[in-house]
Amino acid sequence: MSDDTAGLERALASLLENYNELNASYIDELDQEPTPLQFMRYVARNRPFIIRGGANNWPAYQRWNARYLVETLGDSPVNVASTPNGLADAVLSQDGKQIFVEPLEQTEPFADAFKSITARGRGEIDGPVKYCQTQNDNLRGEYLALMADVPASIAFAHVALDRKPDAVNFWLGDGASTTALHRDNYENIYAQIRGKKHFLLMAPVIAPCVEERSLPLARYENCGDGGDEKADYGMKAVVQQPVQYVPVPTWDPLKHSKPPNSLGEHLTTYKVDLEEGDMMYLPAMWYHHVRQTGGSEGFSCSVNYW
Amino acid sequence: MSDDTAGLERALASLLENYNELNASYIDELDQEPTPLQFMRYVARNRPFIIRGGANNWPAYQRWNARYLVETLGDSPVNVASTPNGLADAVLSQDGKQIFVEPLEQTEPFADAFKSITARGRGEIDGPVKYCQTQNDNLRGEYLALMADVPASIAFAHVALDRKPDAVNFWLGDGASTTALHRDNYENIYAQIRGKKHFLLMAPVIAPCVEERSLPLARYENCGDGGDEKADYGMKAVVQQPVQYVPVPTWDPLKHSKPPNSLGEHLTTYKVDLEEGDMMYLPAMWYHHVRQTGGSEGFSCSVNYW
Ligand SMILES: O=C(O)CCC(=O)C(=O)O
Ligand SMILES: O=C(O)CCC(=O)C(=O)O
Numbered sequence: 001m002s003d004d005t006a007g008l009e010r011a012l013a014s015l016l017e018n019y020n021e022l023n024a025s026y027i028d029e030l031d032q033e034p035t036p037l038q039f040m041r042y043v044a045r046n047r048p049f050i051i052r053g054g055a056n057n058w059p060a061y062q063r064w065n066a067r068y069l070v071e072t073l074g075d076s077p078v079n080v081a082s083t084p085n086g087l088a089d090a091v092l093s094q095d096g097k098q099i100f101v102e103p104l105e106q107t108e109p110f111a112d113a114f115k116s117i118t119a120r121g122r123g124e125i126d127g128p129v130k131y132c133q134t135q136n137d138n139l140r141g142e143y144l145a146l147m148a149d150v151p152a153s154i155a156f157a158h159v160a161l162d163r164k165p166d167a168v169n170f171w172l173g174d175g176a177s178t179t180a181l182h183r184d185n186y187e188n189i190y191a192q193i194r195g196k197k198h199f200l201l202m203a204p205v206i207a208p209c210v211e212e213r214s215l216p217l218a219r220y221e222n223c224g225d226g227g228d229e230k231a232d233y234g235m236k237a238v239v240q241q242p243v244q245y246v247p248v249p250t251w252d253p254l255k256h257s258k259p260p261n262s263l264g265e266h267l268t269t270y271k272v273d274l275e276e277g278d279m280m281y282l283p284a285m286w287y288h289h290v291r292q293t294g295g296s297e298g299f300s301c302s303v304n305y306w
Numbered sequence: 307m308s309d310d311t312a313g314l315e316r317a318l319a320s321l322l323e324n325y326n327e328l329n330a331s332y333i334d335e336l337d338q339e340p341t342p343l344q345f346m347r348y349v350a351r352n353r354p355f356i357i358r359g360g361a362n363n364w365p366a367y368q369r370w371n372a373r374y375l376v377e378t379l380g381d382s383p384v385n386v387a388s389t390p391n392g393l394a395d396a397v398l399s400q401d402g403k404q405i406f407v408e409p410l411e412q413t414e415p416f417a418d419a420f421k422s423i424t425a426r427g428r429g430e431i432d433g434p435v436k437y438c439q440t441q442n443d444n445l446r447g448e449y450l451a452l453m454a455d456v457p458a459s460i461a462f463a464h465v466a467l468d469r470k471p472d473a474v475n476f477w478l479g480d481g482a483s484t485t486a487l488h489r490d491n492y493e494n495i496y497a498q499i500r501g502k503k504h505f506l507l508m509a510p511v512i513a514p515c516v517e518e519r520s521l522p523l524a525r526y527e528n529c530g531d532g533g534d535e536k537a538d539y540g541m542k543a544v545v546q547q548p549v550q551y552v553p554v555p556t557w558d559p560l561k562h563s564k565p566p567n568s569l570g571e572h573l574t575t576y577k578v579d580l581e582e583g584d585m586m587y588l589p590a591m592w593y594h595h596v597r598q599t600g601g602s603e604g605f606s607c608s609v610n611y612w
Contacts, residue, residue, distance in 0.1 A: 008314070037466060040346035160343060 009262055012208045016266035019205045023047070027201065027270050030054075036160035039281070043160065043187065046283045048201060050272060054279030055191040055303075060149035061277050064193050066118060066297045069146075075109035078142045079134045082106060083220055084232035086129035086176035091215065091250050092237055098213065100248050101237045103131070104220040114172070114299070121174030121298030128233045131177040137167035139303065146170060150303050154189045157281075157305070161187065165305040172301045179290040181210065181249045186306035188282040192274035195293055195300025199272040199280070200253050202287040209259045209267050210249035210287065217244045253289050274302075315568055318514045322572035325511045329353070333507065333576050336360075342466035345587070349466065349493065352589045354507060356578060360585030361497040361609075366455035367583050370499050372424060372603045375452075381415035384448045385440045388412060389526055390538035392435035392482035397521065397556050398543055404519065406554050407543045409437070410526040420478070420605070427480030427604030434539045437483040443473035445609065452476060456609050460495045463587075463611070467493065471611040478607045485596040487516065487555045492612035494588040498580035501599055501606025505578040505586070506559050508593040515565045515573050516555035516593065523550045559595050580608075 028049040034042070042049055055061050081088050081103035088103035113132060119125045132138075139147050153165050166186070175195075183204070190197075216239045223236040251259040258264035274280060276295065282288060292300040334355040340348070348355055361367055387394050387409035394409035419438060425431045438444075445453050459471050472492065481501075489510070496503075522545045529542040557565040564570035580586060582601065588594060598606040 037343055037346060040343060040350055040466070041468070044346055044350040160346070162347070 012263055013266050015205060016209075016263060016268075019203060020266070020268050023203070023268075025268060027272055033156050036156050039156045039160045042281060043283065046204070046286075048270070048272070048280060048282050048286065050274070050281075051279040052275075053277045055193065056277040058150055058191070058193075060146070060193050060303065063149055064146075064301060066114070066299070069301075070111050070114055072145045073110035073114075073143065075111050076142070076145070077107045078110045078113055078132060079138075080106055080108055080113045081131045081133050082128040082235070083131075084128055084235050086131075086178050087180065088131060088133070088177070089182065090178075090180040091248060091252065092218070094218070094237055094239075098215050098250060099218040099237060099239055100215040100246050101218045101220060104128075104222065104235060117172060117174050118294075118298040120176065121294040128235060129176040130173070132170065132172040133177075133179075135167065135169045137169065139168040139170045143170040150191075154305055157187070157189055167306045169304050169306070170301065171304070172299060173292060174294045174299055175292055177292060178254070179288075181251065181253060181287055181289040183285050183287045184306070185284055187284050189279065189305040190274070190282060191279045191303045192276060193301050193303060194276060194297070195295035196276075197274045197300065197302060198291040198293070199270075199274065199282075200289040201270040201272055201282065202267065204285040204287070206263075206267050206287065209251070209261065209263045211251045211259060211261065212247050213250050214245040214247050215250075216240075217246050249287070318569055319572050321511060322515075322569060322574075325509060326572070326574050329509070329574075331574060333578055339462050342462050345462045345466045348587060349589065352510070352592075354576070354578070354586060354588050354592060356580070356587075357585040358581075359583045361499065362583040364456055364497070364499075366452070366499050366609065369455055370452075370607060372420070372605070375607075376417050376420055378451045379416035379420075379449065381417050382448070382451070383413045384416045384419055384438060385444075386412055386414055386419045387437045387439050388434040388541070389437075390434055390541050392437075392484050393486065394437060394439065394483070395488065396484075396486040397554060397558065398524070400524070400543055400545075404521050404556060405524040405543060405545055406521040406552050407524045407526060410434075410528065410541060423478060423480050424600075424604040426482065427600040434541060435482040436479070438476065438478040439483075439485075441473065441475045443475065445474040445476045449476040456497075460611055463493070463495055473612045475610050475612070476607065477610070478605060479598060480600045480605055481598055483598060484560070485594075487557065487559060487593055487595040489591050489593045490612070491590055493590050495585065495611040496580070496588060497585045497609045498582060499607050499609060500582060500603070501601035502582070503580045503606065503608060504597040504599070505576075505580065505588075506595040507576040507578055507588065508573065510591040510593070512569075512573050512593065515557070515567065515569045517557045517565060517567065518553050519556050520551040520553050521556070522546075523552050555593070 030049055030051045083103045090101055091098055092101045117130050218237045218239045220235045221238045222234055224234055294300050336355055336357045389409045396407055397404055398407045423436050524543045524545045526541045527544045528540055530540055600606050
């Protein structure tokens, strides 16, 4: 306990180097689903893997095109996250201070949301960036009509962990949406259905590198004055009252490929690109930063199981 | 990285409290062997378990009494660790400095070693404390004649981890031998055959509590001057040259039930007593301190798989 800061830095650097030495510098790629036992070996080692084409036999993989989605969901109301720039749940500088901004959430008919997302995705319109990303078990809620197109649970994980998924989530967006670096306390099975997802993954051990800070929680609101409209479509990040502080990584891997501290050089990041039909296991507490590219119809959509 | 020591202590204390909240305050007891998948769930959660009577159907459990062991091994040479006090691989104060002392290792006929251990165990003789504890896969080496009495591998672990044991070890001692607090980088399946073992277990997260220090490596040697003979049977701890420093926990749970630092109060220790026929899974990197009690014939013996 009498370590000085330099000693602590050395200890953390050697922790990172040990991790790098003991683990592969790549993410395993399987060409078929693992058995429950093979899956548990990854869980036990806390390592992700990818199954190329793992969701190719899901009805969703065949069916989910623009026409099918709009016909199936029609005008049923869905929750849509909007931001001026595609950066939801992200760190922003405002009046020289860092804040953590959540998106504006609005309910609108699916068909309208889908139209804005895809028209923007194809570059036909300008406007706020919309992302359907509720992560509240929405495939068994708002998007229930699509649930029949995906498995109720992922068999190898269900058997291995001896539990059903806590949540099944549908994600729909265009190339402008980015999910900031964060981690979740859930074992995650992620399937890409349309478009691509570009993950940057980092093991939990790198926590001391991410420059975590407690920042005031803000949310985009429509201020309606239209003054600055061109840049932010009348949206403004407003710090919520009473002020609530949330711990968030402030390192943005899009701005600096290594975190701006002495530990950065010891960090391993794993790039994973999921194509249509690919699945990934992301262990709980792994950091991830996610970008996406729209598919041939201008949208990207995914399903994940927690 | 700018945390001061107080901040670091708070962070470590809350890490320990989180562990305590998220985990049971006891070690699971099973009444039969787990399936490979059930086993992997323990591996994945990094939690030990006990199988009461798990080795009751091993031939060793029926056969291993004094007469059988001596008949089977006879005068074949075995490596025996000797110390004046039963504290092998332990921290000792010498000339006001802490050192880490390994036992004197000698080869002697099994029958002789067995006789000294059991005679001392029954209180019939005085003398150095002997412990057969080589941990170098000795059941497939020196003690090969006994290997037929135990499984070649533990089926549930072999299937789950998809690998054979790196080592199968035989342990033989009396109630005077104590194994100091330490941890091993191996998944460990431990079976008690005769006598009892009393384990104190602690999860890897408690590492900051154990007061680890780099101490000079010493070894007991026969100095033969007989001066101090009564207390130490002519043995002396000699620091090895050139001096080599080894990192060891300096907290001795027999001397202080909690480590003498501010984190001690946040520590959970698990007491596990293995009776004849009991098995235990001890995950890699768990701290353990082990005492033993001789059985009806004055000795304790165990088998473990790494
Ligand atoms: O798909 C995304 O944009 C983010 C996915 C994610 O963060 C998750 O599945 O936890
Ligand atoms: O049985 C003993 O004395 C110690 C056992 C031990 O340390 C181990 O199995 O790793």
